Amino acid sequence: MTSVLIAALALILMGVAYQQGVSRSRALAGASRLHSRPQYHGAFLALWATVPLLFVLLIWVVTSGMIQDWYIASQIPAEILPGTTEYASAAARLRNIASGFGVAGEIAPWEAEAGEGLARFMTILRLSIVALGALLGVAGLLVMRARLSPRLRARNHVETVIKTVLIFCSIVAILTTIGIVVSLVTETVRFFTYVSPVDFFFGTVWNPGYSTTSNEASGSYGMLPLLAGTVMISAIAMLVALPVGLMSAIWLTQYATPRLRNVIKPVIEVLAGIPTIVYGFFALVTVGPALSAFGDFIGFGINATSALTAGIVMGIMIIPFISSLSDDIIRQVPRAMRDGSLGLGATKSETIRMVIVPAALPGIVGAILLAVSRAIGETMIVVLAAGNAPILRFDPTEPVSTFTVTIVTALTGDADFASPQSLVAFALGLTLFVITLMLNIGALVIVRKYREQYE
Amino acid sequence: MTEALETEAEANTRRRAQVRKSLSRRNRAEKRFKMLGLGSVLAAMAFVAVLFGNILTNGLPAFWQFNIDAEVYFDPEIINVPEVPVQQAGQSDADFRAEMLGWQRRLAMVNWNRILVSSVEGALAEAETADGAGTVTEIDTRSAQSIIDSGARFVLRDMVLADPTIIGERREMQLLLSADGDNWAKGKLSRDLPDDRQQLSRAARDAIDLLTEEGIVHRAFAWHIFTNVDSRSSPASAGLAGAFVGSFYMMLVVILLAVPIGVSSAIYLEEFAPKNPFTDLIEVNINNLAAVPSIVFGLLGAAVFINIFHLPLSAPLVGGLVLTLMTLPTIIIATRSALRAVPPSLRQAALGIGASKTQMVFHHVLPVTYPGILTASILGVAQALGETAPLLLIGMNAFVANVPATPMDQSAALPVQIYLWQGNENRNFFEERTFAAIIVLLALMILLNALAIWLRGRLERKA
Numbered sequence: 001m002t003s004v005l006i007a008a009l010a011l012i013l014m015g016v017a018y019q020q021g022v023s024r025s026r027a028l029a030g031a032s033r034l035h036s037r038p039q040y041h042g043a044f045l046a047l048w049a050t051v052p053l054l055f056v057l058l059i060w061v062v063t064s065g066m067i068q069d070w071y072i073a074s075q076i077p078a079e080i081l082p083g084t085t086e087y088a089s090a091a092a093r094l095r096n097i098a099s100g101f102g103v104a105g106e107i108a109p110w111e112a113e114a115g116e117g118l119a120r121f122m123t124i125l126r127l128s129i130v131a132l133g134a135l136l137g138v139a140g141l142l143v144m145r146a147r148l149s150p151r152l153r154a155r156n157h158v159e160t161v162i163k164t165v166l167i168f169c170s171i172v173a174i175l176t177t178i179g180i181v182v183s184l185v186t187e188t189v190r191f192f193t194y195v196s197p198v199d200f201f202f203g204t205v206w207n208p209g210y211s212t213t214s215n216e217a218s219g220s221y222g223m224l225p226l227l228a229g230t231v232m233i234s235a236i237a238m239l240v241a242l243p244v245g246l247m248s249a250i251w252l253t254q255y256a257t258p259r260l261r262n263v264i265k266p267v268i269e270v271l272a273g274i275p276t277i278v279y280g281f282f283a284l285v286t287v288g289p290a291l292s293a294f295g296d297f298i299g300f301g302i303n304a305t306s307a308l309t310a311g312i313v314m315g316i317m318i319i320p321f322i323s324s325l326s327d328d329i330i331r332q333v334p335r336a337m338r339d340g341s342l343g344l345g346a347t348k349s350e351t352i353r354m355v356i357v358p359a360a361l362p363g364i365v366g367a368i369l370l371a372v373s374r375a376i377g378e379t380m381i382v383v384l385a386a387g388n389a390p391i392l393r394f395d396p397t398e399p400v401s402t403f404t405v406t407i408v409t410a411l412t413g414d415a416d417f418a419s420p421q422s423l424v425a426f427a428l429g430l431t432l433f434v435i436t437l438m439l440n441i442g443a444l445v446i447v448r449k450y451r452e453q454y455e
Numbered sequence: 456m457t458e459a460l461e462t463e464a465e466a467n468t469r470r471r472a473q474v475r476k477s478l479s480r481r482n483r484a485e486k487r488f489k490m491l492g493l494g495s496v497l498a499a500m501a502f503v504a505v506l507f508g509n510i511l512t513n514g515l516p517a518f519w520q521f522n523i524d525a526e527v528y529f530d531p532e533i534i535n536v537p538e539v540p541v542q543q544a545g546q547s548d549a550d551f552r553a554e555m556l557g558w559q560r561r562l563a564m565v566n567w568n569r570i571l572v573s574s575v576e577g578a579l580a581e582a583e584t585a586d587g588a589g590t591v592t593e594i595d596t597r598s599a600q601s602i603i604d605s606g607a608r609f610v611l612r613d614m615v616l617a618d619p620t621i622i623g624e625r626r627e628m629q630l631l632l633s634a635d636g637d638n639w640a641k642g643k644l645s646r647d648l649p650d651d652r653q654q655l656s657r658a659a660r661d662a663i664d665l666l667t668e669e670g671i672v673h674r675a676f677a678w679h680i681f682t683n684v685d686s687r688s689s690p691a692s693a694g695l696a697g698a699f700v701g702s703f704y705m706m707l708v709v710i711l712l713a714v715p716i717g718v719s720s721a722i723y724l725e726e727f728a729p730k731n732p733f734t735d736l737i738e739v740n741i742n743n744l745a746a747v748p749s750i751v752f753g754l755l756g757a758a759v760f761i762n763i764f765h766l767p768l769s770a771p772l773v774g775g776l777v778l779t780l781m782t783l784p785t786i787i788i789a790t791r792s793a794l795r796a797v798p799p800s801l802r803q804a805a806l807g808i809g810a811s812k813t814q815m816v817f818h819h820v821l822p823v824t825y826p827g828i829l830t831a832s833i834l835g836v837a838q839a840l841g842e843t844a845p846l847l848l849i850g851m852n853a854f855v856a857n858v859p860a861t862p863m864d865q866s867a868a869l870p871v872q873i874y875l876w877q878g879n880e881n882r883n884f885f886e887e888r889t890f891a892a893i894i895v896l897l898a899l900m901i902l903l904n905a906l907a908i909w910l911r912g913r914l915e916r917k918a
Contacts, residue, residue, distance in 0.1 A: 100548075163813070170719075172716050173740055174737060176783070179759055183754070183755055184755075247495035255493070273837065275841025275896065280877075281889060282510070347482065347485040377750065404748070404844070407754065408844065437743060440746040
């Protein structure tokens with residue numbers, strides 16, 4: 001209710017200010033030429049009227065909870081110690097009395113008084129805050145209205161504000177990266193107070209112990225089994241995706257008629273839009289049992305949830321990624337090279353194998369690196385279909401575990417956030433982040449170099 | 456001289472013979488290569504077909520569930536609750552609520568199962584008369600109870616809650632069969648298994664067979680998949696409503712935050728940013744963020760939003776924030792390429808007649824790129840809609856049986872619901888149900904993409 005009123009107040013203030021700016025500057029325009037068009041004078045005044053109001057409200061939103069807590073603390077009798085459950089329930093009762101909802105049971109006289117006091121206090125405070133905001137807004141409006149003149153560079157002022165907002169929006173991306181790096185690093189450092197980095201990076205046994213009594217690390221946290229699983233699944237995925245994706249891209253760019261291409265390309269790209277959880281379930285329910293049955297048929301034991309299952313399905317997921325990237329890269333190879341080779345009498349396939357692919361190779365390598373980084377970071381397929389068995393072995397028909405699976409199991413379990421069992425997720429996350437970052441940078445460098453070669 | 460000419464001619468013939476000889480081999484290689492390419496394309500298309508075929512054949516049956524037509528008697532002897540409390544003058548809201556809760560608790564304690572059991576017995580008697588067999592098959596309470604979805608209790612309770620005058624009346628109702636009953640009626644359970652390995656007792660199985668034969672148990676479209684929330688105690692009536700609303704809130708947050716921030720950021724980088732190390736940093740940053748695994752964003756959410764800011768676990772607001780950060784680079788990159796595609800002549804013309812840079816961007820360049828920005832935004836939202844991993848890390852793997860009222864409440868989301876259902880112990884029933892949820896998710900995504908294509912076409916025609 002109050003928030004609607006406040007929003008209405010802000011809108012009215014903004015509208016009035018805009019209207020005032022426009023009409024006043026129009027009046028001024030009679031005397032001499034305006035520097036800025038009347039709309040900019042309007043926007044200028046609207047900004048001066050609403051920004052102070054919003055600023056005051058923002059401060060209120062941030063501090064109101066603290067102020068309320070402080071007032072409640074001053075009302076609760078001294079014998080109820082802060083931090084106890086009695087204190088928390090007393091505070092909650094006061095809040096409920098103040099909000100008019102009431103509480104069940106007997107209301108002590110001091111409670112009634114304090115509750116009413118709280119309600120009165122908060123109402124007065126809220127009203128005075130809104131009044132203060134409105135006052136500042138109106139003051140901004142009046143002061144700036146007096147300063148409107150034909151020479152006022154209203155447009156420049158408004159544009160500066162717009163530009164500032166745009167810059168703030170661009171900084172969000174940087175803040176995100178900083179947030180990721182800082183949070184991963186601090187939690188990883190915390191994890192390394194329990195487990196030594198050497199044991200973590202070079203340990204061959206993954207067996208985090210769970211102790212209910214303390215946060216001490218028990219068990220071993222060697223990440224090599226997870227690394228092995230991650231690499232194995234990614235390798236299988238690439239073995240599936242690379243030939244199919246690359247050959248599809250070649251066929252689509254070199255052999256297919258434009259009409260056929262326009263039909264087929266979107267169909268293949270559908271694979272890229274499917275959520276990974278869908279692939280994961282498909283792997284678990286359909287591909288896994290099928291592979292297992294096939295294994296029985298050829299007399300070779302294949303587990304339904306294994307590196308092979310997850311890898312194959314992940315490969316299918318990556319096909320469109322490889323094919324559309326290679327597609328772009330192959331089309332960037334200058335036509336003259338292709339025509340030259342064909343003119344010398346080479347067949348189409350010879351041209352592709354000996355001229356186009358070698359020329360596009362750096363770009364294709366970049367695409368492969370990007371695809372590998374995506375495979376390494378992929379989560380839901382492996383969570384569902386890889387079997388989660390963090391054991392160091394190199395048999396693709398057995399269940400394995402990966403970085404991402406372990407992150408999910410570590411943070412979705414019941415362990416306390418500050419325990420090594422949970423914190424290890426951040427150490428793994430950081431490792432994952434660094435690996436993918438290096439792959440991406442490598443890919444970018446290669447692709448950029450390659451572009452320069454032909455541009 | 457002539458000799459030399461002859462040798463040259465001979466050499467040419469030899470060479471031609473050589474080429475001709477190798478030509479067939481080369482042509483064969485060409486054909487092989489082409490076939491290989493075609494094969495790859497066909498394989499990729501086959502994957503698409505198998506995937507969708509698999510999902511549709513497994514998931515579509517879940518949208519039709521077996522129901523039983525039965526007469527329900529709201530027996531006042533079983534539903535012995537006092538009059539509904541009415542708020543007295545002077546009674547505080549809290550006291551009234553306490554009294555109302557007490558009444559509702561009494562209502563919840565009613566032995567609804569007895570009502571359901573007698574309904575099943577009634578339906579069976581009806582079926583037997585229709586069958587003409589006349590033999591009254593005895594059905595024990597437990598078997599009768601196991602036929603009907605346990606959620607039916609709550610349906611009856613809610614009916615009384617909504618209208619207490621119903622007590623004492625008889626109503627013709629369509630009740631859902633239990634998950635086991637549905638499995639049996641659909642023929643998903645082997646009929647050859649011995650009794651001790653069947654989930655339903657012999658009496659219950661026979662009763663379902665008889666009722667199906669007489670058309671009293673029949674298939675009906677399972678609307679409750681869309682209107683009910685998730686449920687563990689009554690799997691047959693578990694639905695996606697909570698997940699829908701949760702996903703809706705998250706998409707709302709993404710649209711309200713990611714789209715304006717992403718587009719503004721792209722405008723700044725493409726149109727205003729001076730070429731300096733700081734801008735370069737932002738650029739490299741965005742490209743890298745786009746390739747960061749989604750689970751890392753989940754870790755960020757767990758460490759910052761949950762652990763530092765103490766935002767509620769499993770809330771759509773937090774999920775929306777994490778997904779916003781994740782989709783931001785996608786939207787920025789796509790918007791930038793849309794801006795880059797605007798011909799420079801447009802910019803020069805605007806600047807030439809005296810527009811400021813901001814005017815040029817907002818009045819001339821941006822309107823041309825609306826189709827591109829719109830497509831980018833919708834695709835970003837679609838990507839966010841299907842993302843699961845980061846949501847698991849901010850507590851969304853919790854079982855939530857509510858429709859969230861605000862974005863701050865605990866909630867499920869569509870992809871997370873799929874994850875939870877695939878892990879349900881009742882595999883026989885939930886496998887189909889999970890595929891159904893996948894169909895719903897994919898349908899939503901296809902709808903979003905179709906919307907993007909349609910809007911793009913419309914806007915481009917206008918422009």
